[in-house]
Amino acid sequence: MENTVKQIVEKYNTNRNRLMDMLIDIQEAEGYISRNAIATLSQLLDMSQADVEQTLSFYHFFSSKPRGKYVVYLNNSPVAYMFGREAIKEAFEKSAGIKFGEVTSDGRIGLFDTSCIGMNDQEPAAIINNMVFTRLTPYRVRELVKMMKEDKPIEELRKESFGDGKNYLPSLRSMVSSNIRRKGMILSDDYHYGTVIREKLPAMSPESVIGEIKHSSIRGRGGAGFPTGLKWEFCRRAKGEKHYVVCNADEGEPGTFKDRVILTEKPELVFEGMALAGYAIGGEEGILYIRYEYRYMKDYLEEVLHKMRKEGLLGTNISGIEGFNFDIRIQFGAGAYVCGEESALLESLEGKRGEPRDKPPFPVEKGYLGCPTIINNVETFATAVRIVQNGGEWFTQFGTDDSTGTKILSISGDCMFPGVYEVNWGFNVEDMLDMVGAYDVQAVQVGGPSGTLIGPDEFHRTLGYSDLSTGGSMIIFGKQRNLLRDVVVNFMEFFIEESCGSCSTCRNMTQVMNTKLKKILAGKGVAKDLKDLQEWGRVLNASRCGLGQTAANPIISSLKNFRPLYEALLQKDKDFDEGFDLEKSVQASCNFVGRVPVFNHH
Amino acid sequence: MSNLIKFKIDGKECMAEAGKFIVDAAADNGIYIPTLCNMKGVKPKGACRICSVRINGRLMTSCTTPVTDGMEIESNSAEIQDLRKSIIELLFVSGNHFCPACEKSGNCELQALAYRYQMMVPRYPYEFPMKPVDASSPRIIKDQNRCIFCKRCIKTIKDKNGRSYFVFRNRGHKLEVVLDEEMGKTIDIATAHLAMENCPVGSILVKEKGFDTPIGKRKFDKEPIGSDIKL
Numbered sequence: 001m002e003n004t005v006k007q008i009v010e011k012y013n014t015n016r017n018r019l020m021d022m023l024i025d026i027q028e029a030e031g032y033i034s035r036n037a038i039a040t041l042s043q044l045l046d047m048s049q050a051d052v053e054q055t056l057s058f059y060h061f062f063s064s065k066p067r068g069k070y071v072v073y074l075n076n077s078p079v080a081y082m083f084g085r086e087a088i089k090e091a092f093e094k095s096a097g098i099k100f101g102e103v104t105s106d107g108r109i110g111l112f113d114t115s116c117i118g119m120n121d122q123e124p125a126a127i128i129n130n131m132v133f134t135r136l137t138p139y140r141v142r143e144l145v146k147m148m149k150e151d152k153p154i155e156e157l158r159k160e161s162f163g164d165g166k167n168y169l170p171s172l173r174s175m176v177s178s179n180i181r182r183k184g185m186i187l188s189d190d191y192h193y194g195t196v197i198r199e200k201l202p203a204m205s206p207e208s209v210i211g212e213i214k215h216s217s218i219r220g221r222g223g224a225g226f227p228t229g230l231k232w233e234f235c236r237r238a239k240g241e242k243h244y245v246v247c248n249a250d251e252g253e254p255g256t257f258k259d260r261v262i263l264t265e266k267p268e269l270v271f272e273g274m275a276l277a278g279y280a281i282g283g284e285e286g287i288l289y290i291r292y293e294y295r296y297m298k299d300y301l302e303e304v305l306h307k308m309r310k311e312g313l314l315g316t317n318i319s320g321i322e323g324f325n326f327d328i329r330i331q332f333g334a335g336a337y338v339c340g341e342e343s344a345l346l347e348s349l350e351g352k353r354g355e356p357r358d359k360p361p362f363p364v365e366k367g368y369l370g371c372p373t374i375i376n377n378v379e380t381f382a383t384a385v386r387i388v389q390n391g392g393e394w395f396t397q398f399g400t401d402d403s404t405g406t407k408i409l410s411i412s413g414d415c416m417f418p419g420v421y422e423v424n425w426g427f428n429v430e431d432m433l434d435m436v437g438a439y440d441v442q443a444v445q446v447g448g449p450s451g452t453l454i455g456p457d458e459f460h461r462t463l464g465y466s467d468l469s470t471g472g473s474m475i476i477f478g479k480q481r482n483l484l485r486d487v488v489v490n491f492m493e494f495f496i497e498e499s500c501g502s503c504s505t506c507r508n509m510t511q512v513m514n515t516k517l518k519k520i521l522a523g524k525g526v527a528k529d530l531k532d533l534q535e536w537g538r539v540l541n542a543s544r545c546g547l548g549q550t551a552a553n554p555i556i557s558s559l560k561n562f563r564p565l566y567e568a569l570l571q572k573d574k575d576f577d578e579g580f581d582l583e584k585s586v587q588a589s590c591n592f593v594g595r596v597p598v599f600n601h602h
Numbered sequence: 603m604s605n606l607i608k609f610k611i612d613g614k615e616c617m618a619e620a621g622k623f624i625v626d627a628a629a630d631n632g633i634y635i636p637t638l639c640n641m642k643g644v645k646p647k648g649a650c651r652i653c654s655v656r657i658n659g660r661l662m663t664s665c666t667t668p669v670t671d672g673m674e675i676e677s678n679s680a681e682i683q684d685l686r687k688s689i690i691e692l693l694f695v696s697g698n699h700f701c702p703a704c705e706k707s708g709n710c711e712l713q714a715l716a717y718r719y720q721m722m723v724p725r726y727p728y729e730f731p732m733k734p735v736d737a738s739s740p741r742i743i744k745d746q747n748r749c750i751f752c753k754r755c756i757k758t759i760k761d762k763n764g765r766s767y768f769v770f771r772n773r774g775h776k777l778e779v780v781l782d783e784e785m786g787k788t789i790d791i792a793t794a795h796l797a798m799e800n801c802p803v804g805s806i807l808v809k810e811k812g813f814d815t816p817i818g819k820r821k822f823d824k825e826p827i828g829s830d831i832k833l
Contacts (some may be wrong), residue, residue, distance in 0.1 A: 048782040050771070
C-alpha cells in the first residue's frame with residue numbers, strides 16, 4: 001500500500017493541488033482510502049491527516065472504508081423512481097442479501113445510493129465499478145448479482161449491445177445511449193472539427209475572436225447566462241502570471257445529460273472551443289473538469305486529446321500561429337453537485353473541498369491558482385467554434401433577441417421520446433411537449449430542482465433568458481405522479497445531501513423546510529405552515545452561491561404553482577399543530593425501561 | 603489620506619479607506635454590523651451570513667465585500683434585521699445550545715447576539731440532533747453540540763508548519779469541525795487556550811481549568827455585543 005501511495009504522489013509531482021487525482025487513484029487501486037493511506041499521503045504532502053480527510057470526506061465517491069469489490073451506485077433521481085427504481089433496489093437487496101448503504105460480509109458487493117448520474121433518459125441506471133448500466137430490470141439485476149458472486153470481471157457483466165452513436169467505440173464500449181432526437185448547429189454533422197483553428201484563426205487576432213463572440217450575444221449555457229464575450233474580454237484584460245481555460249463538465253443538475261452527449265459525440269468541438277478560448281484570452285492551459293459519474297469516458301476522451309495533439313490542433317505554435325500554444329488535461333471530480341458552481345469547481349481543481357468562494361473577486365480576475373480564469377460550460381465552448389466559423393452576425397439569426405442561438409435540452413420523464421434535442425431559443429413549452437410526445441402532462445420541471453416547476457397554464461411560456469431560463473434540464477411529470485411526495489421531497493433531499501454546508505442558511509434551512517414539508521405530507525399540516533414555508537425560504541437568498549440561493553425552489557415553486565396540492569393536505573379543523581408525536585418521542589426510553597405509558601388522547 | 607472614499611449606510615454619509623471590508627469601514631464610522639465567523643486580521647469566509655447587507659438590491663456579506671466609492675448599503679432595514687435574527691435562530695435550533703449549562707455563557711457571541719436581537723423562542727422547530735463530544739485529546743474538549751461551523755479555529759489554530767489542528771469533515775447537514783487526532787495529542791497549552799478564545803461559542807474547551815472570570819462579570823454581561831462600536 002505504502003509504495004502504491006508513494007508512486008501515486010510522485011506521479012503528480014508531490015503537488016498538493018492534485019490531491020483529487022491522488023485520492024481517485026488510491027481509491028481505484030485499493031478500493032478505498034485506508035487510514036494508512038491517509039497517513040502516508042499526509043506525510044508526503046506535509047499536511048495534517050485531518051486535512052487530507054477534509055477533502056476526502058467532502059466527496060461522495062471517496063470512502064475511508066472498503067465499499068466492496070463490486071460497488072453499485074444506484075441513481076435516486078425522481079425519474080429513476082418513475083421507471084421502477086423501487087423494484088430495482090429491492091432486487092439488488094434481495095439477491096445480494098444486504099441493504100443499501102451496506103457491504104456484504106465477504107466484502108464482495110456494496111450497494112449505495114447516488115444523486116442523478118446523468119442518465120435520466122435511460123433510467124433506472126446504476127454505476128458499477130465506473131461502468132454505467134442503463135435500463136435496469138429486476139431480472140437483469142439478479143443476473144448481475146449472480147455474476148458478481150461468481151467473481152466475473154466487470155466487462156463480462158456487460159451483456160447488452162452498446163449504446164448508439166459513438167458509444168460502441170473500442171475506447172468507450174458503453175451501454176449508454178446518446179438518444180439525439182434533434183440536431184442543430186452543435187450536434188449537426190456538417191462541421192469538420194479543426195476547420196476554425198486551421199482556416200480562421202491564422203487571419204484573426206485574439207481581440208477579433210472576442211469581438212465575434214461578443215457580437216453573437218451568446219450567453220453561458222450552464223444556466224447562469226453570463227455573456228460569454230464579456231467574460232473572455234475581462235479575463236484577457238486581467239493581469240496574471242498565467243491565464244486558464246476551464247471547461248465545466250460537472251453537469252450535476254438532476255435531469256440534465258446533454259454535456260454527456262456532446263462529450264460523447266462531439267468532443268473535438270468542445271476541445272477546439274477551449275483552444276479557441278485559449279487563443280482569445282492568452283492562455284496556454286485548459287482543464288476539462290468532468291464529474292466522476294462520467295469516468296467511463298476517460299480513455300475515450302484521452303484518446304481524442306491524443307488524436308488532436310497528433311493532428312496539430314493542440315500543442316505548440318498551433319496552426320502555424322507563432323506563440324499559440326495550448327493543451328488540455330482532464331480533471332475528474334468525485335461526486336459533489338456544488339462543484340458545478342464555478343468557484344467551488346476551482347477549489348476542487350486545487351485539491352480542496354468544493355466550497356464556493358466569496359465573490360468578488362471573480363474567477364476572471366482570480367481563478368485557478370489565483371490566476372485569471374474563464375470557466376464555461378461544455379455547450380458554450382462547442383457553440384463558440386460555430387460562431388467564429390460563421391461570424392457573430394450569422395449566429396444572431398437563431399433564437400430570440402435576448403437569447404441568441406440554439407440550446408440543447410435534456411428531456412426526460414413521462415414522454416415517448418426522452419433524449420437530447422437541440423432547438424432554437426424561444427421554443428415554447430407546449431411545442432416542446434408535442435415534440436417529445438408527452439401527453440396528459442401535469443407539470444414540467446424547467447432547469448432542474450434549482451429551476452421552476454410549472455403547470456399547464458404556463459406551458460405557453462418560452463425558453464429563454466428573459467422567460468424560462470434553463471441549463472437544459474426538462475423533466476416531464478404526467479397526471480399520475482404525486483408531485484409533492486415523489487418530486488418535491490426528493491429534490492429537497494437532493495439539496496440537503498449536496499449542500500457544502502459552509503453557509504449557515506443552506507446547511508440548516510433546507511433541513512428545517514423539508515421537516516415541515518414532511519409534516520404536511522404526514523397530514524399534520526395547518527394553514528400557517530404554508531405561510532411559514534414561503535417566508536422561511538427567503539432566508540436562503542443570503543447564501544453564498546447559487547445552490548444555496550435556489551435550494552428552497554422545489555418548495556417555493558411548487559407552492560406558488562401547485563398550491564391546491566398543499567392545501568388538500570392541510571387539517572381543516574385545526575389552526576395549530578406542532579407535529580409532535582409523543583409516543584414516537586418516548587419510544588426509546590420506553591424500550592429501555594420496558595414499560596409503556598398510558599396516553600390521554602384528546 | 604488621498605484614498606478616502608465616500609459611501610452610505612442606511613442613508614448616513616460615511617468615509618473609509620478604499621478597499622476596506624464593509625464591516626470594518628462601518629465600524630470606523632460608528633456603525634455596528636453583527637458578525638460571528640469574522641475575526642479581525644484573518645481572511646474572511648462569509649460562512650455565518652449574519653453580516654449580510656443589501657447593496658444594489660443584492661444581499662452581500664459585509665465581511666467579504668470591499669467598500670467602493672459611492673456605495674449605498676442597507677443594513678438596518680426591518681428585512682435585514684429579521685434575516686439576522688433568523689440566522690441566529692437557525693443556529694440555535696440546529697445545535698444543542700443550553701446557555702445556562704455552558705462554560706462560555708457570558709462570553710459567547712452567539713448568546714450575546716441572541717440577546718441583542720431579542721430572540722425569545724426560535725420560530726423554527728428544534729432539531730435536537732445527536733452530536734458527540736470528543737474528549738480524546740489530553741488538552742481539548744470539542745463539543746459538537748455547540749459548534750456553529752464558523753471556521754475560526756480552522757483558519758487560526760495552526761502548528762509551526764502551517765498545518766491546521768482543526769478541519770471540516772463531511773459536508774452539508776453532516777458537517778463537523780474536528781480536531782486532528784494526532785496533532786490533538788500534542789497541542790500545547792497556549793495554543794489550546796487560543797483555540798478556546800477564538801471559538802465564538804463553547805465548542806472548544808481547554809480541559810481541567812475553565813475560565814477565570816465568573817459569570818456576571820463576563821464580556822457581554824453588562825452591555826450588548828457591539829457596544830464597543832460607537833462614535
